[in-house]
Amino acid sequence: MNLFSDIVVRSPWLYRINAGSCNGCDVELATTACIPRYDVERLGCRYCGSPRHADIVLITGPLTLRVRDKVLRVWQEIPEPKVTVAVGICPISGGVFRGGHSIEGPIDRYIPVDVNVPGCPPRPQSIMEGVLLAKKIWLDRLNGIAPGHKEERHVSLP
Amino acid sequence: MFRFLKLLGKNLAQGPSTDPFPAKEAHTPERFRGRVVVNPEQCVGCRICHHMCAGGAIRIEDNEEKTGYNFTVWHNTCALCGMCRHYCPTKAITLSTDWHNAHTQEDKYDWAAHYSIPYLACAGCGAHIRMLPPQLAARLYAHSPVDMTDLLKLCPSCRQLAAARREEISNDTHEQE
Amino acid sequence: MTPTNKSNEIVHDALLQATELATQWTFDVKQNAFGWLRLNNTESLRPAAKALAENGARLCTMTAYVEERGENSNKKAIAYHFALANTVVTVTVPLYTAGCDTPVAVPSITSWFRNADWNEREFHEMFGIDIVDHPNPKRLFLDERLDAGIMSSLIPFSAMVHGAATRNLWEQVMAAKGVDITGSDGSYGLENPHGAPTDISTPPIEEPTFTPVSATAPENGN
C-alpha cells in the first residue's frame, strides 16, 4: 500500500462551505476554481459537488449560529484524512463580525483548521497558495507523516 | 467554418489567459492593499488607528516598565480596509503589497507584527513622550516665523511654553527693527 | 413646479388630512426632500398608511429602535419609511405612552403595502414588538434558539458579549509573543466604551494625546 501511494500521487478534490460569508471570499473561490485565468486544476486539484468526495475543504464566513450545525454535519461527512482551510479573516478570527449575537466563530472552536488564508477577501493567488499548503499537508497525512487521525479530530457541539 | 478559423487564429495570437502563478511570481499592482506595516520612527502613539480599526486588529499598550509601548497588529483579523493608513496623522502606517498570507494553524497567533516603541524623555521636564515627527511639526507650526525644529523633543506643554516664548522674542526683535 | 414640490405637497396634504399633523421637511444638497412626521400613537398609523398608499407611495422599509440609550430604557418606536418620486417620508410611531414603557402592539400595514410582511416579522423577532393582524407571523431570519427581541436586549449592552471573544484572541496573540496580558485592562480593539461622547471631527492632526509618565515621579509599583 505504501509503495502504491508513493508511486501514485493522488489528486485532492476541493469542496467549499459557506459559513455565513459576505460573498467576497466565495466569489474569489469560484473565480479561482472555475475560470482559466487561475485554473486551480493545474495544481492537481478540482472542485467537487459532494462533501463525500472531498479531500480539502475551504470554509468561508464567520460561522453563524444558524449554519453552525449544518456546516459541522457537512464537514463530518468528508472522509479522513481531510484538510481544512479557513479562507478570509472571518473564519479565522471572526473579522469585523466578531462579537455579533449570532456569530459562533472563530471556526476553530468547532473544527480543527489546518491552513489559514487571511485577507478580506484574499486574492485568488493567495487562495492558491493556501490550497498548495493544504495539499502538502494532505499528502503528508496520506503518507502517515503528519498527524490527523480520526480519534484526535473530533467535533463537539457545546 | 471560416468564422471558426478566425476565432482560432485570434485565440492563438492572444496566448493563454492563465496567470502563470505559482510557477512564476504574480503581478501585483502598486496600490494593492496587503499587510499593514508600521514605521515605529513615525508613530506618536495617538491611537487614532486603533479607534478606526473595525476588525480590532491593533493593540497599543504601555510596556511593563512604562518606558515605551507595544504596538501589535494581528493580521488574522485585519480587514485591509486602510482606514488606519488614511487617518494616521504622521503616515506611520502603510499597507505593503505583500499578499503571501497562507499559513498553517500553528502560526495563527504568530501571524502578527509586533513593534516596541520607546518613549523619549522631554528635554524640558523629563516626562515620557514620543518625539513629534517633523512633518507634523511643520503642519502645526506652519504659520510660525521661527524655526521650531529643536522643539520636537519637548512634551506638549513644555513645547507650547517654549514656542510662545520664542514667538514673543521674535515679535519683539521685529518691533525693534 | 418641480416634481420635488409636487410629491412633497401630495404627501404633506394626504398626511395632514389623515392624521391632522404637519410633516417637517429637510432637503439634501441635491434638493431631495425628506419628510418627518411623528404620530401621537399607534391608532393613527392605519389612516396614515392608507393615505400614503392611495397616493402612490412605496414602502421602503421600517426601522424599529429603542429611543434612548441606557440600560433601563425600553421606549421603543418604529420609523416607517416611504418613498414617492424623490421624496422620502419617515413616519415615526412611538410604542409607549406617558408613564408606561411597555411597548404596545402595532397594527400591520400589509393590507396596503404587501412588502410590509417581512419588515414586520423582522421587528417582531428582533425587538419583540407585537403586530396586530399579521398574515404570516413566523420568524424571518433569527434562529429559534435566540430570544425574540434580541436587538432591544442588546442595545442597552455591556461589553460582556462583545469583548470576551476579542479578549480571548488577543491573549493568545500576545502569548505567542511571550507577553501575558490576562490581567491587563487594556483595550482589545473592538470594545467601544459605550456612550462616551467623543468628538469625531477629524483629521486629528492637532496634537496627539499622551498619558505622559513623569520620569521624576516615584514609580507606583502596583
Added chain:
Amino acid sequence: MSEALGKEFTLPLGPMHVALEEPMYFKVTVEGERVRHVEITSGHVHRGMEALATKRNLFQNIVLTERVCSLCSNSHPLTYCMAIENLAGIEVPRRAQYLRVLADEIKRVASHLFNVAILAHIIGYKSLFMHVMEVREIMQDVKETVYGNRMDLAANTLGGVKNDVDAQLFGYITRSLQRLEGHMQEIIDIYASNPMLCSRTVGVGVLPKDEAIRYGLVGPVARGSGLAVDVRRDAPYGIYPELSFNVITETGGDVHSRAMVRLREVNESISLIRQIAANLPEGKLTAPLPVIPAGQGCARTEAPRGELFYFIRTDESDIPTRLKWRVPSYMNWDALEVMMKDCAVADVSLIVNSIDPCVSCTER
C-alpha cells in the same frame, strides 16, 4: 416514481446547494415537475450586523457596512456616508463626488457581469460562463489596480473618498473599458439571440408589472418588468444629475429580460465612467468633518441590485444609536413566490439567480 407523479411532495433545496453561492433553503412543494408552492427559510447569513453597528463608532461602521456584501460592497459605505452627510449637512467636494460615482459604476459592471455569468453556469453553458467571467476579470483588474482589492474597494469615507485617481490611472481605466466594450457587444449578441440560452430563459419566472409594483420591487428586477425605477434618476445624488445615461427597461418580465437589463446597463456604466474621466474636476477629496449632531438621517442610492436605503440615528457620541439598512434583494427575494409559481423544478435555481439574490445583504 410513477406513484410520486401527480402527487404533491416537498423537495428540500439547500442550504448548501451546489448551484447557489450562498446558503439558501427552499421548501418547494412540487406536483410532478411543477412547483406549486415555495417556502423560503432564511437567516443562515444573519450576522446581527445592525446590532454590531450600534457597538462600532461611525468610522468603523464604514468598514463594517462594506462587508454587508462583497458584490455591492461599494454601495453600502457610500449610502451610509451619505446618510450621515445628510444628517450633519456635510457637502462632499465635487471631485470626491465624481470619484464616488466612478467606484460605484465600476462595481456595477463587475456585479452585473458576475450575475449573467452565473446564469450561463446554471444552464450549463460553460464556455459562455468562463468567457463572461474572463471579461469580468478586466474590471477585477481595474479594481485591484485602482483601489487595491478585487472586491472591497474601501473608496468611501465620511465627507468624501480616500483614494485619488490620477490621469495615469484614468488612462488605464479607459484602455480597460475599450477592451471591455469590444467583448460586451459580442456577449450581448449571444445572450439576446443564442437559441439554447433563449429557450431556457424566455418566458421563465415571469413577474408582471403590477406584481412588481405590489411587492415594491426595485432595480433590474423591476426594470425587467417594465417598471422604470432608478434612484440615480428619481432622487439624484452625487454627480448623476450632470451625467447622461438611460434607464434601461425591458418588458418581458422574465429571466431573459432581467439578464438583458443587466447587460445593457453595463454599457450605460461604461459610458458613465467615460464621462467621469472626461469631466473630472480638480479639488479636494474630503470635506472637513464637523461634530456629528444628534439626529436622524436617510439616504438612498442605486446599488447594482436596486434601491439601497439607509437610516441612521445618532446621539452626540460617535456611536450610532441605530443603523438600519434595507437592501434591494429584500423585496426581490420575497417576490420569488410570484416568479416561481408553477415553474419547472429545473428552473428554480435559474429564477433565484435572476433576481441576483444577495443573501448576505438581505439577512445582514
